[in-house]
Each structure stands twice: as C-alpha cells, then as structure tokens.
Amino acid sequence: MNTLLAPNDYKSPLKPIWCPGCGDYGVVQALYRALSAVGRPPHEIAFISGIGCSSRIPGYTTAYGFNTVHGRALPIAQGVKLARPELLVIVAGGDGDGFSIGGGHVPHAIRRNVDLTYLVMDNQVYGLTKGQLSPTSPRGLKTVTSPMGSLEQPINPLLTVLAYGAGFVAQATPADMPGMTALIEEAIRYPGFSFVNIQSPCITFGEEEQQLKAHKARMKPLASLGHDPANQLAALDLARAYGTELYTGVFFRNPSPPPTYDVLVRERQVELQRGEPRPRSRVLDNFPRS
Amino acid sequence: MTPVTGIDFERLSLRDALDLAVLIEEEARDRYLEFAEQLATHDTPEVADFFSRMARIEERHRTELLDRRRTLFGVTPSAVDRRNLFDVEAPEYEAARAFMGIRQALETVLAAEVKAHAFFSEALPRVKDPELRALFQELRDEEVHHQALVKAELARCPEKPDESEAYADDPVAQ
Numbered sequence: 001m002n003t004l005l006a007p008n009d010y011k012s013p014l015k016p017i018w019c020p021g022c023g024d025y026g027v028v029q030a031l032y033r034a035l036s037a038v039g040r041p042p043h044e045i046a047f048i049s050g051i052g053c054s055s056r057i058p059g060y061t062t063a064y065g066f067n068t069v070h071g072r073a074l075p076i077a078q079g080v081k082l083a084r085p086e087l088l089v090i091v092a093g094g095d096g097d098g099f100s101i102g103g104g105h106v107p108h109a110i111r112r113n114v115d116l117t118y119l120v121m122d123n124q125v126y127g128l129t130k131g132q133l134s135p136t137s138p139r140g141l142k143t144v145t146s147p148m149g150s151l152e153q154p155i156n157p158l159l160t161v162l163a164y165g166a167g168f169v170a171q172a173t174p175a176d177m178p179g180m181t182a183l184i185e186e187a188i189r190y191p192g193f194s195f196v197n198i199q200s201p202c203i204t205f206g207e208e209e210q211q212l213k214a215h216k217a218r219m220k221p222l223a224s225l226g227h228d229p230a231n232q233l234a235a236l237d238l239a240r241a242y243g244t245e246l247y248t249g250v251f252f253r254n255p256s257p258p259p260t261y262d263v264l265v266r267e268r269q270v271e272l273q274r275g276e277p278r279p280r281s282r283v284l285d286n287f288p289r290s
Numbered sequence: 291m292t293p294v295t296g297i298d299f300e301r302l303s304l305r306d307a308l309d310l311a312v313l314i315e316e317e318a319r320d321r322y323l324e325f326a327e328q329l330a331t332h333d334t335p336e337v338a339d340f341f342s343r344m345a346r347i348e349e350r351h352r353t354e355l356l357d358r359r360r361t362l363f364g365v366t367p368s369a370v371d372r373r374n375l376f377d378v379e380a381p382e383y384e385a386a387r388a389f390m391g392i393r394q395a396l397e398t399v400l401a402a403e404v405k406a407h408a409f410f411s412e413a414l415p416r417v418k419d420p421e422l423r424a425l426f427q428e429l430r431d432e433e434v435h436h437q438a439l440v441k442a443e444l445a446r447c448p449e450k451p452d453e454s455e456a457y458a459d460d461p462v463a464q
Contacts, residue, residue: 007372020328020386029383033373174383177376178295203384212384 007032010042014059023200023212024053024121026174028060031090031119034184035063038088045088048077050097053128054121054200057092071102074109074118078261081114085262088188089115095122099155100135110164110193112261117187121200122157124210131205138243141207158239158251161195162232167254168194169235171247174201175215179248186250192257199246215246222249229253293378293409297370299416307422308359309368311429314378315352318402319345321380332388337395344399348379379406379433393447400440407433 010032018024035045045063049055051070058065064087068076077091098106098120109116125143126132132145135155142149162169168190172180180198187194201210208214227234227249235252297310322345330338381402387394410430417423 015327015331017331018328020325020332020334020388020390021384023384025324025383036373178292181373181376203387212382 005036005039005041007036010035010061010063012060012062016056016060018053018056019202019204021203022053023123023174023198023203024057026177026180026212027054027119027121027198027200028057030172030174030177030181030184031057031061033181034188035061037181037185038188040088044086045090046077046080046084048073048080048089048091050093050102051128052094052097052126053202054092054094054123055097063090071097071100071105073097074102074105074116077116077118078109078112078114081116081262082265085115085266089117090188091116091118093118093120094127094134095120095124095136095155095157096126096134099157099160103135103155106160107164110161110166110195113167113192113258115192115260115262117184117190117194117196119184119187119196119198120157121198123200123202123206124154125202125205127202127205131202138207143205154243156239156242157195157197158242159236162236162239162252166195166252167192167257169197169239169251170195170249171197171199171251173199173212173215173219173246173248175212175219176221176248179221183248183250186253190253190257192254192260218246219248220245222247222251227251230255293376293405294374294413295376296374299413300418302417302419302422303369304419304421304425305359305363305366306369307425308355308362310370310374311425312352312355312359313370313372313375314406315348315355317372317375317377318379318381318406319348319352321377321383322348325381325386328386329388329390334389337390337392340392340395377405378409379403393444393449396440396444396447400437400444403433403436403440407437 016025016028042062047058047061047063047065049058049067050073055067058067066076073091073093077089080087081089122136124134124136124138126134131143133141133143133150133152136157137143137150138154139152140149158169158171168187170183170187172183174180183196187196199215201212222238227238229250229252232252238247239251241247322341326338326341326345329341379402381398385398385401407430410426410433414423414426414430417426
C-alpha cells in the first residue's frame, strides 16, 4: 500500500456545492481513496468532464482538470491522452452528458480503446437543470418535461458499452463505499478503456427507490452470484437487468486486453521516424490522378 | 458491508488500535465539517453551526486518543490509514439535507453513534489481546454515553415539522 499520498492529498480547497445528501459526495471521496491507492501524484493525473452536477468533480481534486463543454468530455480526453500519454486520464460526467448529448462519442472512444477511465454518475435525471428526463430515466417517470410520465425506453449504459466492446465494465453505488472505491481503483488500473456506471442518486429530483437507502436494500454484488467477469456473454445477460436489478461489481474484464490506441499511435510515430521522410512536394502522390 | 477493510482484528496491536480509534474520530470530524460547509452553503446556518460544534467535539476525542497513543508509543509510524475506514462513526453523506432542522441533525448524530457502537460490539469478539479488549470495551461504552447525551438533547428539542423537502426545489447558484 502506498503511504506517500493520502486521500486528502487529492482533495482541492474548493468546496463542493452539490445538494446536501447528493450521491456525488460519496463518489468523490471514493475517488480520493482510489487515487491514493493507485499512488499517482496529482500532477500526473488529468480529469476531464462535460457539463452537469457530476462534471464538477475536476474542480474538487488537486489533479489537472478541464470542465469542458456538454457531451464533449470523451473527445477532449482522447486528445489529452494522445498528446500526453504519460498522464492518467479520468473522465467524469453524468448519464445525460455521456449517453444523450455525448452519446455519439461513446462507441468511438471504446472502439479505439484509448486508455481512459470513464466514470458516469447515473442519476436518471437532469439534476442541474432542475429535473428533466434524461436518457436513463425509467419509462413512466414523471418530470417537468414528462408530466404524465415518460413514454421512452431508457438507454442501458451497461449493455451499450459492453456491446461496443469495452474491456472493463462495472457498476457501483455510493451505498457501498468500500466496493465503489475498489471498483474505481480497478478501473483506473485496467490497461485500456474502462467504464464504471455509478448509480449516484439525485437527492432533489430523484425517485425514492433510487436513493441510497433503497440501494442498500436492493444491491446485489456480482461476486456473490458467482459471476465470472471474464465471461462476456454472461456479462451481457446480467447487464440486461439494468433498471430492474442493481448489480454491483465487475460485469466484464477482458482477460487479454488488446493494445491501446495511444500505444499504437506512439508505435506508428516511431515507425514513421525510422523511415525516409516523404518530401512535402510528394504528398499529392498519395492521391490518384484522373 | 464492513466499515473497516484490510484489518485483521485478531492480530491488531494496541498501537494500531489506538491509531484506528484516532482515525475514526478524524473521519467523523471531517464529515461534520463537510456537513457544516454544505449546510452553510445551502442557507441552513443554525444546523451548520450545530455540525461545526459536533466537529469540535470529535476533534477533542481525537486529540485525547492521540495523546494516549503518543504517551504509550511515541510517534512511530502507523500501520492503519484512512483508506481502511468507511464511515465508522461519520454520518453517511445521504443524511444531510438542505433546510434540515436541529432535530433531524440530532437524529443524524444519534444514528452515527449507534453505528460506531455496533462497530466496536462486532469487533470485540474477534479481539483476543486483553489490553486491546479493554480499549475496545472502553470505546464501545463511550458510544453509549454519547448516545445518552444526544438523546437528552433530543428530548429537549421541540418537535417541528421537517421542512427539508418543502424547499427541495430552491436553486443554489452553480
């Protein structure tokens, strides 16, 4: 265990202004502990986020932080990782930021397998803008934008990222702080794109059955079910229960992680440096002439 | 869910047990300070002051235990750290509410003291060392004393309707 950096070394002097009782307080605490266990100093970490309550997290850490624009955390994080591959890059955001506004970026970040850890604080509602339907809101949910109840089928974040081929997929809840801390640490250590769906309830606009008290009663650790995280098909099957069952733990961990995009890019750069440099005047030779 | 990870109570030394107790108080102090900040930000000054007072009480407990530890073992390094602890005596984050009243705050503190008592009660059967057992019994019994103090304050606290939900929609500048 690293003893050089304590969890509080990752805590910035900026005070969180989330609503008292928000699940995100537990998430940021778990993050401090996970980072302390991983042991990378704050100046070797970059936190990238989009917009939303949970996207405030970069400000609450001592690491480099970039609170970007809505839904664009993943493209910017990929750019950061490619430009500065030595940094540990963590992406944080909400379900709306990740699966609605930024939904188009998720498959591409996954298929490229950039070495990022993506933490989604899934509260099934747009909390910052005062409680509208989000992509993970359950069907029938009454909000200011669905006063008679939502008619839409929610996105299943677990099934989505598994289907796109993410190498590490887990789900956590602040109702189990030790479990969530261990999962975040494991996700950070995974060499490749890792995803943790954190069921972090919105205390102000969330439903009662989505609050931590209910989580404590409902959550089922996957380890207690005997699930083998190397079994991708079993993971897909379990992920289908999103919204009805609250499974926590690792759904899938690729036992043979493929090379990451950032490593492949570096290899290509080295390869190009070894070869004869192509003169600029020959660039047009790449294109067929009609 | 265990609130303490990575510690074998059967092999715990007195020094490490004292360090654990210090950290438990430290964690509770920090959480009450966070609650005080949260509620001050969310226009609940009376309860913010109450949680600040709780933080000072936890800090006093921490200092007392730390003095004992230093008297017995000096400043030798500890084998336990905050990463081993998860809300042993600290109230859980979900307990805080904007516009909560003093009565709710006292109930939050009482729940935390009950939780700490349960922790020491559950750990005791696993502790074999007589000196360590005595320390854990002392700490467990102190939690009973703290509970009695909180219950006495609760008895003096007037019953008021919980207003925390009535203002749930009140915005705070983001």
